[in-house]
Amino acid sequence: MQPFLSHPFDDDKLKEECGVFGVIGVADAANFTALGMHALQHRGQEAGGIVAYDPETGFNSARRFGYVRDNFTSRSVMDTLPGSLAIGHVRYSTAGSKGNTAIRDVQPFFGEFSMGGAAIAHNGNLTNAAALRRELIERGSIFQSSSDSECIIHLMARSIQKNISERIKDALRRVEGAFSVIAMTRTKLIGVRDPLGVRPLVLGRVGEGWALSSETCALDIIGAEFIREIEPGEMVVIEHGEVQSSRPFGPAKSRFCIFEHVYFSRPDSILGGRSVYETRRQIGVELAIEAPVEADLVCPVPDSGTPAAIGYSQQSGIPYAMGIIRNQYMGRTFIEPTESIRNMGVLLKLNVNRALIKGKRVILVDDSVVRGTTSRKIKDMILDAGAAEVHFRIASPPTAWPCFYGVDTPDRDKLLAARMSEEEMREWIGVDSLKFISLDGLYRAAGEANGRNRASPQYCDACFSGEYPVAPADQIENGFQMKAAE
Template sequence: MSGIGSGGPDTPCYGHDRHEIHGHGDPGHDHSGHAEPEHGETPFDDSLHEECGVFGVLGLDDASTYAALGLHALQHRGQEAAGIATWHPGTGFNVERRLGYVRDEFTKTEVIDKLPGRISLGHTRYSTAGHKGQTALRDIQPLLADFAMGSFAIAHNGNLTNADKLRAKLIERGAIFQSGSDTECILHLMARSMQQTIPDKMKDALRLVEGAFSLIGMTRTKMIGVRDPMGIRPLVLGRKDGAWILASETCALDIIGADFEREIEPGEMIIVSETGITSHRPFEPAPSRFCVFEYVYFSRPDSQIGGLSVYEARRLIGVELAREAPAEADLVCPIPDSGTPAAIGFSQESGIPFAMGIIRNPYVGRTFIEPTQQIRDMGVRLKLNVNRALVAGKRVVLVDDSVVRGTTSRKIKEMVLAAGAREVHFRIASPPTRWSCFYGVDTPDREKLLAARMDEAEMARHLGVDSLRFVSLDGLYRACGMAEGRDRSAPRFCDACFSGDYPVDPRDARAKGKIDGPVLDPAPV
């Protein structure tokens, strides 16, 4: 198997490469209708989106109920579909996969009753390019496979950057794929391993994959949690009444009353049973490069990452913004909800009053109405409305987490001006997004990124705002606990979407011509 990843033609792998987005519409994390879409897109498609969330529980009766609650807390990480697997001595492995929100599908008694057992694994996701707009049940995780030593379920957050080559070589050798997910490559690699236990097969398989992966595996009696060598995606361990919990974020522990134990370390594999935990290091050591955009946007503000409150990191980004890019204004207003903590920090540092000048309608879901052209023309008004009484006659600083295509920013500016604002200034709680992500985040192709085509002044003119400023990369690092800013020789985070410094070679993307050259030259930072 050592040569499985080399050579061979490329075959499309519709895993975590592109998917239809409808905005983070569940409680606590909504990006509020970002976009005036291109033809065929939804009205809310102008922000970066995480791929999925994972949750596993071992040692609690009715484990699937806890899995459903955990996935509900992780709903912001994927809203197209969800799945839960369990094992029970009387029924064996059971898997239920559903399209839609966790709250709509996995709160039904008739669904949970099909998932008995004291061990459960859940996954919530967005749809993929292979079935854009028509999420296929076969692609919903957890995926299940039968090996000689027993069945195995797996759920994956991230993206394998060499999945196309792996898939092509596996198909050449007789593999028959049942889904379009890159995660299925891991199962086929495990099947070809000569190791005698599932954890050892998993080690063999993961040594052949590249990219970002935080994943949970489940056997009849064990859970296996793994992070890639650089720890790009999050995974945490919790404890409740003697049971063990694995989850993408600490907010999923909170919802079931579990205590946070620790983070799974980069490059670590833990094997969890009711008798305890063992820790393994199957990979060569690598520098940690956790995704900094988890602090900016992806994670819920009530989660903790690396010992730092996500909310506090976002507030401190606003503080850095106020120091680096002050504005003469009357009000600081967030683009709800993701811009709120940064707007609070900007207000506190600048002394400019904070106000909710834009109000989000929380009842516009992803299936609110068929997106006809008339509805598309309404754009962000479906989700946002300006508080006229507050902004009329005022100079307003609008704080948002990012600018992607820029289409929504223009619409919001027009709405604020139409409500009577004298001036509109944008302050963005992340550096310019100039590069596509290939590690489990849905970003447009680079030519569609506004910051890849324009500098800051050109973007301000394009958006029609009085001023536009982004937090610096050093400022972002300072807000995330790196007091000296970004160490250019050894960055602490993965910041490729801002810097072009890709910590793992995006082989599949390069083969498709999405990036140039054998190794992408990073942009000046």
């Protein structure tokens, strides 16, 4: 079978590493989990896996490359995953073998311990994984994957605690970075967020059972009621229909990833009590206030720029229009990406509404600029369609620093904003104007009326500010230069 080929310009967008989902106390838990994974597919399209438990057959698992819809809908697969307890994971690799994933890298990971088996699924990235891996290997651990998440299983194996829940606590106290973890034993569903709460995790009620998920949109698809977010530094253990909460870590100030509001999460999800859609619409409002320009149309770069474009239009009074149409059936590139096909790459995914654009001054609203290559292609398409002017408005500040907490970010020297000023980026992309929302404006859109608290930021915004709430120890060891203190 020919492997999936990434879209030629997919590397010009930041990608979440993964999404996690679990359910307990329902018949056919694996089917519920597959539905939840489908709703979280935007968080990872490379591979997915499910582990389920049934008292008669024990732990069963299925791991596959590609989309949930292609792998976890057939009876031949789902009938092998019986039981009322299951967890699942959708993956896009960051740590580990990028672009060359082996099936052994696909989560959930499973371990057999003296007190029984356990499986874990992890969203985030461990910033001290390399040091932990060296230590564990020196002490006799044998790793099966290239994933940083496998460190958690090995740390659990070395714990002297008497039950799985306590071993998970032991393991997670050793790791640094970002983690939202869902785990399962024969009778328990467990969820944990790191002390800073960088990545999301929510709790829902489905009938007499319970569900844990990266986002609320996955609760909606299974008809579950959203109960609350798992709090930063909290661990919940669900068993026999009861939810028990504990705090395994020391106190810390929450630093939730602000890019979840900008791009990663689905617009129909709820984060921090706020609608993601409404936050993105408000980003557009702030952009229109901060960076007005005379134009005829406000057009989103589909689909992530759409809510911000609507907000920009509403605030500015400039008409909103679908100037670019997205091919909804794009998925992965189905043609070997020769140079000629690469040059048509954006056209495979996006097409200009020429009759609308011709002769118009167009404001394009996009979520971010990473390498800038796609922005140049889209600008060319708009000009080729006869636009009189092209103005870019970006719904995030300049992305000038890599993320080490579960997002696939290019090296810093590949980030356009790390090498160029805003004016230099405008010239390089070739547009009439280019403006990014300010960091304060982004915070206001996310509900912080006074903007960013510089002494104690409310969110993790390291990709914009270079201020990392957890020092990326592995990267520093490899020569990464932190931002100098101001």
